[in-house]
Each structure stands twice: as C-alpha cells, then as structure tokens.
Amino acid sequence: xxxxxxxxxxxxxxxxxxxxxxxxxxxxxxxxxxxxxxxxxxxxxxxxxxxxxxxxxxxxxxxxxxxxxxxxxxxxxxxxxxxxxxxxxxxxxxxxxxxxxxxxxxxxxxxxxxxxxxxxxxxxxxxxxxxxxxxxxxxxxxxx
Amino acid sequence: xxxxxxxxxxxxxxxxxxxxxxxxxxxxxxxxxxxxxxxxxxxxxxxxxxxxxxxxxxxxxxxxxxxxxxxxxxxxxxxxxxxxxxxxxxxxxxxxxxxxxxxxxxxxxxxxxxxxxxxxxxxxxxxxxxxxxxxxxxxxxxxxxxxxxxxxxxxxxxxxxxxxxxxxxxxxxxxxxxxxxxxxxxxxxxxxxxx
Numbered sequence: 001x002x003x004x005x006x007x008x009x010x011x012x013x014x015x016x017x018x019x020x021x022x023x024x025x026x027x028x029x030x031x032x033x034x035x036x037x038x039x040x041x042x043x044x045x046x047x048x049x050x051x052x053x054x055x056x057x058x059x060x061x062x063x064x065x066x067x068x069x070x071x072x073x074x075x076x077x078x079x080x081x082x083x084x085x086x087x088x089x090x091x092x093x094x095x096x097x098x099x100x101x102x103x104x105x106x107x108x109x110x111x112x113x114x115x116x117x118x119x120x121x122x123x124x125x126x127x128x129x130x131x132x133x134x135x136x137x138x139x140x141x142x143x144x
Numbered sequence: 145x146x147x148x149x150x151x152x153x154x155x156x157x158x159x160x161x162x163x164x165x166x167x168x169x170x171x172x173x174x175x176x177x178x179x180x181x182x183x184x185x186x187x188x189x190x191x192x193x194x195x196x197x198x199x200x201x202x203x204x205x206x207x208x209x210x211x212x213x214x215x216x217x218x219x220x221x222x223x224x225x226x227x228x229x230x231x232x233x234x235x236x237x238x239x240x241x242x243x244x245x246x247x248x249x250x251x252x253x254x255x256x257x258x259x260x261x262x263x264x265x266x267x268x269x270x271x272x273x274x275x276x277x278x279x280x281x282x283x284x285x286x287x288x289x290x291x292x293x294x295x296x297x298x299x300x301x302x303x304x305x306x307x308x309x310x311x312x313x314x315x316x317x318x319x320x321x322x323x324x325x326x327x328x329x330x331x332x333x334x335x336x337x338x339x
Contacts, residue, residue, distance in 0.1 A: 044264030108223040123191040128204040136178020139168040
C-alpha cells in the first residue's frame with residue numbers, strides 16, 4: 001500500500017472512532033427491548049454504551065431507560081421505535097445538537113445541557129411534527 | 145356547565161389524545177417552568193410555543209393545548225416512574241498541588257461509591273475547573289489535566305476506570321464570580337457527576 005493511502009485510511013479510522021464515541025448509557029431494560037445499530041440488534045444491558053444513530057426498539061412488554069452525557073434522560077415505553085439521529089456535544093463548552101425521532105410509541109424526556117445551550121439545539125421529530133425543546137420534562141406519544 | 149355536557153367533552157378529549165401524536169408538557173422535577181415549541185407541523189414551519197404545564201397538545205393538525213392535570217394515564221405515569229434518577233454532583237477540593245483530597249472532601253469518596261453502586265449502568269464524569277488566572281486556552285488544558293489526574297486517583301481508590309471520563313471546563317461556570325486574572329481557590333475544583 002502506498003504511504004499516502006495508508007495515511008488516508010488512518011484518518012478514516014480515526015474519524016470513525018471519533019464518531020463512535022459514547023453518547024450515553026442504558027440504565028435499565030425490561031421485556032422485549034433492543035438497541036439497533038445498522039443491521040445489528042444489541043441487548044440493552046445496564047451500562048450498554050449508546051452511539052449517535054442508535055435506534056431504541058421495544059415490544060409490547062418492553063421498556064428502556066437511559067441517560068446521555070449531557071444529563072438528558074429518556075424513558076422509552078412499550079411498542080416503541082425511537083432513533084437518536086444526531087447527538088453532537090462538546091463537553092468543554094456544553095453546546096451541541098441533539099435530534100431524536102419518535103417513529104412510534106412513547107418517550108418521556110428530561111432535557112439536559114444541550115437543550116440549554118441555544119434555542120432548539122434539542123429537537124424531537126414525530127411523523128407529523130418537529131419539536132424544539134426549551135428545557136423541561138415532557139412526554140411524546142405516537143400511536144400506531 | 146352541566147355534568148351531562150362534561151362527559152362528551154371529556155370523551156372527545158380522550159379520543160384526540162389517543163388518536164394522534166401528542167405532546168404532554170410537565171413541570172420540571174423541581175417544579176419549574178419549561179416549554180416545548182412545535183416548530184414544524186405536517187411539513188409547514190410554525191412556531192407554536194407550548195408553555196402550559198400539565199397540558200396535552202396534538203401534533204397533527206393545528207396544535208391545540210388542553211389541560212390534563214392531574215389526569216395522567218397509567219402508561220404515562222409508568223413512563224415517568226422509569227426515568228433514571230437525576231445525576232448527582234459532588235465537588236472535591238484537593239491539597240494544593242496534589243491529588244490528595246482535603247480532609248473535608250475525604251468522605252466524598254464513600255458517597256461516590258454508594259451512588260455508583262445504587263445506579264446500575266452508572267457513568268461518571270470528572271470535570272475540572274480553574275480560576276480566572278491565565279488564558280482561556282491554558283485554563284481549558286489545565287482543567288482537563290486536573291480532571292485526568294483526579295480520574296486516575298479515583299481509579300486507584302477502586303472506582304472502575306471504564307465508567308469514568310475526564311472533561312476540562314476551564315474558567316467557565318465559576319463557583320465564586322471574579323474578574324479575569326484572579327486567584328481563587330474555590331474556583332479551582334473538580335466536580336464528579338454520577339449519572
């Protein structure tokens with residue numbers, strides 16, 4: 001391999017590992033529940049490290065609770081499919097962007113530092129709307 | 145309004161609540177005000193700020209907010225009950241130029257261990273802060289290094305390294321407000337957050 005290519009490959013690997021940084025952890029899960037990452041279905045055991053792009057999926061008896069590194073907290077109800085589409089967070093400045101998509105089911109949120117960093121830095125998308133979170137506790141429900 | 149009118153109205157409210165996506169806004173755990181804005185609805189940009197606490201707003205069609213207090217459904221209560229507990233924070237002070245805790249801060253270690261044990265899947269953030277002496281960039285570096293030193297010291301005391309990360313916040317969030325370029329021991333601290 002040419003050195004130039006190796007450098008490029010190295011850069012790509014570094015970029016990937018930076019992207020795969022931990023954004024939060026699973027605290028509890030009950031019943032049928034999984035974290036979907038690409039094509040993989042992973043078991044949400046306590047301490048499981050979440051990444052941006054992960055999808056939180058529960059069955060009829062499922063439930064998951066989790067915290068993010070900006071202090072945001074989630075509780076995911078049964079029959080839910082929720083994607084963390086974007087989670088960029090600078091831990092030094094505590095600013096960032098956080099986009100969650102509730103495709104179906106229910107999600108309780110206590111927002112954290114990202115929501116405080118600037119107006120609508122934290123957004124929640126449902127199939128019919130886009131919400132700008134201005135710092136609070138709320139529930140989003142998307143019935144089937 | 146007569147009781148006979150109330151029933152159909154309540155029923156209508158329930159139907160709206162169940163059939164379309166909805167937002168339920170609650171007070172913060174400290175009882176404080178917050179807000180969520182509907183900034184887009186069915187592809188149309190808008191700015192409907194929901195700030196009425198204990199209210200439900202439909203998220204399809206024109207957003208309308210109704211009071212729900214105190215009638216959360218059993219499912220909603222279950223959802224709130226399973227939220228993880230709020231993070232706890234502990235401020236640690238060290239003997240000048242060392243990673244040895246001051247005697248006042250020593251009991252903090254036991255407190256941290258207890259909190260971590262009580263929170264399955266715990267994550268611990270060690271955040272360093274400086275006073276305002278020196279440049280912002282130097283203070284960011286200094287606080288990061290301080291946090292890393294303390295992380296290593298906590299690991300030596302038996303805390304799991306894999307659950308910890310170090311962050312430097314420099315001279316942001318001063319504990320004691322001072323002008324720039326001021327020595328202030330109370331601002332030179334490390335805060336440990338357990339989530």
